[in-house]
Amino acid sequence: MDDKKDARLTVGFLCLIMILLIVGDCVQKDRLFSENENRLLQQRPALSRETLLDGKFMEDYEKYVSDQFVARDNWIELKTRSEVVMQRREVGGVYLGKDDYLFEQHLPENCAPEKVEKKLALLEALVRQYDAKVMLVPTADNVLTEKMPKFAPYFDQLAFLEQVRACIGEEAYIDAAGELEKHKEEEIYYRTDHHWTSLGAYYGYEAWKSHTHNLTPVRYDPLEMAVVSDTFLGTLHSKLNLPVKEDKIQYFPQTLARKVKVTYDYNVVRDSLYETSYLEGKNQYGFFLDDNHGFVEIETGYENGRELFVLKDSYANCLIPLLTAHYEKIYVVDLRYYNGRLAQLMDPYMGERTDVLVLYNCIHFIEDFQYY
Amino acid sequence: MVFSSIVFLFRFLPIVLICYFATYLCPGKAAQRVRNLILFLASLVFYAWGEPVYVLLMLFSTMSDYLHGRAIDACRSQKGRRWLLASSLCINLLVLGFFKYADFLIGTVNALTGLRIPLLELGLPIGISFYTFQTMSYTIDVYRGKARVQRNLLDFAVFVTMFPQLIAGPIVVYTKVEKELHDRKADWQDISYGARRFIAGLAKKVLLANNIGMLWEEISALDYGSLSVLTAWLGIAAFALQIYFDFSGYSDMAIGLGAILGFRFPENFNHPYISSSITEFWRRWHMTLGSWFREYVYIPLGGNRRGLPRQLFNILVVWMLTGIWHGAGWNFLLWGLWFALFLILEKIILGKVLKFLPRIVGWAYSMGVVLVGWVFFQLESLDSVTAYLQAMFGQGARAWYDGRTIYLLLQYAVVLALSLFFATPVMHRLGEAMDRSATGLGIAVRRLVQKVVPALLLLASVAYIVDASYNPFLYFRF
Numbered sequence: 001m002d003d004k005k006d007a008r009l010t011v012g013f014l015c016l017i018m019i020l021l022i023v024g025d026c027v028q029k030d031r032l033f034s035e036n037e038n039r040l041l042q043q044r045p046a047l048s049r050e051t052l053l054d055g056k057f058m059e060d061y062e063k064y065v066s067d068q069f070v071a072r073d074n075w076i077e078l079k080t081r082s083e084v085v086m087q088r089r090e091v092g093g094v095y096l097g098k099d100d101y102l103f104e105q106h107l108p109e110n111c112a113p114e115k116v117e118k119k120l121a122l123l124e125a126l127v128r129q130y131d132a133k134v135m136l137v138p139t140a141d142n143v144l145t146e147k148m149p150k151f152a153p154y155f156d157q158l159a160f161l162e163q164v165r166a167c168i169g170e171e172a173y174i175d176a177a178g179e180l181e182k183h184k185e186e187e188i189y190y191r192t193d194h195h196w197t198s199l200g201a202y203y204g205y206e207a208w209k210s211h212t213h214n215l216t217p218v219r220y221d222p223l224e225m226a227v228v229s230d231t232f233l234g235t236l237h238s239k240l241n242l243p244v245k246e247d248k249i250q251y252f253p254q255t256l257a258r259k260v261k262v263t264y265d266y267n268v269v270r271d272s273l274y275e276t277s278y279l280e281g282k283n284q285y286g287f288f289l290d291d292n293h294g295f296v297e298i299e300t301g302y303e304n305g306r307e308l309f310v311l312k313d314s315y316a317n318c319l320i321p322l323l324t325a326h327y328e329k330i331y332v333v334d335l336r337y338y339n340g341r342l343a344q345l346m347d348p349y350m351g352e353r354t355d356v357l358v359l360y361n362c363i364h365f366i367e368d369f370q371y372y
Numbered sequence: 373m374v375f376s377s378i379v380f381l382f383r384f385l386p387i388v389l390i391c392y393f394a395t396y397l398c399p400g401k402a403a404q405r406v407r408n409l410i411l412f413l414a415s416l417v418f419y420a421w422g423e424p425v426y427v428l429l430m431l432f433s434t435m436s437d438y439l440h441g442r443a444i445d446a447c448r449s450q451k452g453r454r455w456l457l458a459s460s461l462c463i464n465l466l467v468l469g470f471f472k473y474a475d476f477l478i479g480t481v482n483a484l485t486g487l488r489i490p491l492l493e494l495g496l497p498i499g500i501s502f503y504t505f506q507t508m509s510y511t512i513d514v515y516r517g518k519a520r521v522q523r524n525l526l527d528f529a530v531f532v533t534m535f536p537q538l539i540a541g542p543i544v545v546y547t548k549v550e551k552e553l554h555d556r557k558a559d560w561q562d563i564s565y566g567a568r569r570f571i572a573g574l575a576k577k578v579l580l581a582n583n584i585g586m587l588w589e590e591i592s593a594l595d596y597g598s599l600s601v602l603t604a605w606l607g608i609a610a611f612a613l614q615i616y617f618d619f620s621g622y623s624d625m626a627i628g629l630g631a632i633l634g635f636r637f638p639e640n641f642n643h644p645y646i647s648s649s650i651t652e653f654w655r656r657w658h659m660t661l662g663s664w665f666r667e668y669v670y671i672p673l674g675g676n677r678r679g680l681p682r683q684l685f686n687i688l689v690v691w692m693l694t695g696i697w698h699g700a701g702w703n704f705l706l707w708g709l710w711f712a713l714f715l716i717l718e719k720i721i722l723g724k725v726l727k728f729l730p731r732i733v734g735w736a737y738s739m740g741v742v743l744v745g746w747v748f749f750q751l752e753s754l755d756s757v758t759a760y761l762q763a764m765f766g767q768g769a770r771a772w773y774d775g776r777t778i779y780l781l782l783q784y785a786v787v788l789a790l791s792l793f794f795a796t797p798v799m800h801r802l803g804e805a806m807d808r809s810a811t812g813l814g815i816a817v818r819r820l821v822q823k824v825v826p827a828l829l830l831l832a833s834v835a836y837i838v839d840a841s842y843n844p845f846l847y848f849r850f
Contacts, residue, residue, distance in 0.1 A: 004559070004560055004561060006819050006822075007560040007561040007564035007565075008564075010564040010567070010568070010819075010823050010826075011560060011563050011564050014567050014826060014830070017827055017830060017831070018382075018386065021382065022382055022386060052424060053424050053425070054424075055422070055424055058373075058422070058424075061379065062378070062379045065378045065379045065382070065383060066377070066378040066379070066837075066838060066840070069378050069382070069838050072838055075835040076835070076838060078831075078832075079835040079836055079838075079839050082832065082835070086786040086787065087782070087786055088783055088786075089782060089783050109593060109594055109595065149782075150778075151775045151778045151779035152779055153775065153776050
């Protein structure tokens with residue numbers, strides 16, 4: 001065989017690869033949603049004079065071809081695997097930690113002092129006006145530091161919390177970080193998700209309890225927690241989509257003892273704090289308080305006249321059930337879904353015996369805490 | 373449209389190539405014309421995909437130079453020819469000046485005089501600097517009698533608009549492709565070579581440039597005031613590698629596509645980061661731009677034939693132009709001047725000194741100059757340039773290195789090592805040795821490698837393109 005014939009073979013071989021991919025791509029049906037990436041995929045854009053002239057059609061079409069490319073998930077997996085092989089410590093904003101722990105990356109430069117100052121000013125005003133108590137929870141990277149990749153940079157939330165403490169005063173500051181630090185050898189954060197576990201939330205609850213006066217004595221025992229799922233693969237896993245050990249989701253059965261009435265966004269009424277339907281799907285953390293809602297009202301039937309108003313992020317979802325034993329009513333607000341004036345929302349609920357609690361993880365607080 | 377996208381690789385390119393090679397089924401002169409027509413139409417689609425309006429500007433430019441070429445050819449008086457050339461150059465430079473430099477000039481005038489002339493805020497037509505330089509080479513060469521006039525409008529339009537090198541070079545002067553425009557042939561070996569070259573370029577862009585670019589992206593977003601010295605150097609070195617692999621990758625892809633279509637485009641990069649002087653660096657970096665300026669500015673200005681002072685002046689002019697060719701901004705001018713300074717120093721004395729020193733000293737000096745140059749090039753405001761340079765040179769109380777440096781070195785260790793390795797000619801030499809090998813084993817290995825390596829690189833590149841969280845186009849300011 002001479003070089004010429006061999007060149008023909010080379011061209012044929014490379015063409016074959018291209019043809020296989022193109023044919024595969026043409027045969028494959030379009031998908032609406034990517035489970036792995038947890039997002040809607042671009043659909044075939046409509047062609048019109050306007051979209052053609054301003055380039056919108058081309059832009060969308062490029063996204064469309066790429067989003068719907070044959071075996072998209074496998075290509076992404078191939079990329080991620082190659083990055084792991086190349087000894088990357090962080091892939092797609094996720095640190096690959098020890099003992100199968102994944103950590104969301106929070107770089108110090110993304111939490112600029114000016115941004116932090118602004119949020120603190122908002123928080124301080126809230127504390128002054130409503131005598132709010134504040135529990136800001138550090139994320140896993142700041143507590144399980146020994147499991148992080150060596151030298152991996154992260155925003156120092158413990159220093160940030162000292163700043164919070166100094167700003168709002170001891171009286172308002174609930175030290176969840178200190179409590180979690182004491183238990184960092186335990187399973188207080190999920191390995192595959194950015195949330196804390198029910199055990200972590202329990203320690204947060206303990207910190208809250210020791211800070212709040214005149215509570216009905218209730219004791220939860222972590223040993224009595226029940227497993228509702230052992231197939232949980234959370235948001236951090238989704239960013240990588242590599243095979244990892246699955247997490248367990250647990251909860252405190254004691255919280256079922258009392259009959260509750262939960263009203264989501266003023267219209268959907270449920271009789272449980274938990275939604276088991278989520279355990280079938282991907283977003284299993286949604287089990288707690290039906291994932292995220294703008295406004296949730298919980299009536300516990302426990303007639304002690306005490307009420308609690310919670311401003312929170314998703315970290316609160318697995319802690320709030322523990323609070324139901326202490327209040328007659330709990331109002332839960334996720335500020336991301338509320339655009340009106342906060343006072344207008346809160347004031348009608350502010351009675352003599354209403355407590356206010358701000359409950360976020362530090363990062364969500366810096367990113368999302370916002371009101372007018 | 374950029375080469376490193378699914379839509380180019382799996383829609384545009386296959387369709388164009390199928391149409392193009394289908395013409396080989398009917399041999400003869402007509403097929404050659406049809407091929408040019410296909411190439412022209414494909415190029416229009418390619419350009420209009422990203423610039424649906426400015427495609428008209430490109431056609432205007434094509435038409436203008438075609439007509440000027442014809443007129444110069446037809447004109448019998450030297451004076452008339454001169455006026456026609458001047459007219460052509462004026463139109464080209466006005467187009468370029470208006471779309472690329474108008475806002476820069478207005479901004480400068482405003483800053484100097486305190487006036488408030490509103491900016492035009494026109495988007496820069498992609499590739500305009502590349503294609504105006506190509507068309508200018510044509511009219512100048514026709515005027516000088518170096519190139520024959522092109523009477524066929526289609527052939528000329530193909531020369532200007534040809535999609536492989538349209539948006540990121542190499543700058544192909546007319547005389548290089550004069551014959552091929554009319555009559556070209558690609559045999560299987562050309563096609564095989566072109567495909568492999570294209571894939572190599574794609575891999576350079578997608579696997580090396582984009583990945584090492586993320587390191588620069590991360591470092592350049594930090595606060596320069598607290599950057600450790602080593603991190604600063606690491607960052608700019610990462611950018612140096614990014615732009616090299618990105619740019620030379622684009623050139624490889626263009627040369628590869630050209631080969632598939634039957635063109636022989638000039639080389640554009642020759643391992644610039646092994647240079648041991650700045651003079652050598654510019655003989656190895658963006659070679660087609662360098663030779664364009666040499667041919668059409670430096671030599672007409674007198675080159676080195678009118679004494680040293682005049683030569684130094686010429687160098688200064690050429691490198692100021694080179695600087696602002698890369699973007700309308702003071703930082704690009706500064707970048708050009710920075711190189712002019714060292715080129716002049718090397719002409720006067722430094723070149724002779726370097727000859728006596730070991731090559732590594734010259735290399736270290738050159739890399740230092742080039743890396744500092746990239747700071748000018750990439751950081752647009754004077755404040756950030758100063759702040760970054762202060763970090764590189766350890767101004768103020770800053771650490772030599774910190775945890776972040778070590779983390780980034782570990783995080784990017786493999787990519788960094790691969791990039792440094794491929795920036796040297798080692799692999800290139802190995803490839804040449806393999807090509808020359810005539811033993812049975814050598815031939816067998818070569819034939820295997822020529823299939824397996826491109827296939828793997830193609831698949832890996834596709835994986836990185838599909839999940840393109842970071843796939844920038846770096847030449848939108850050129």
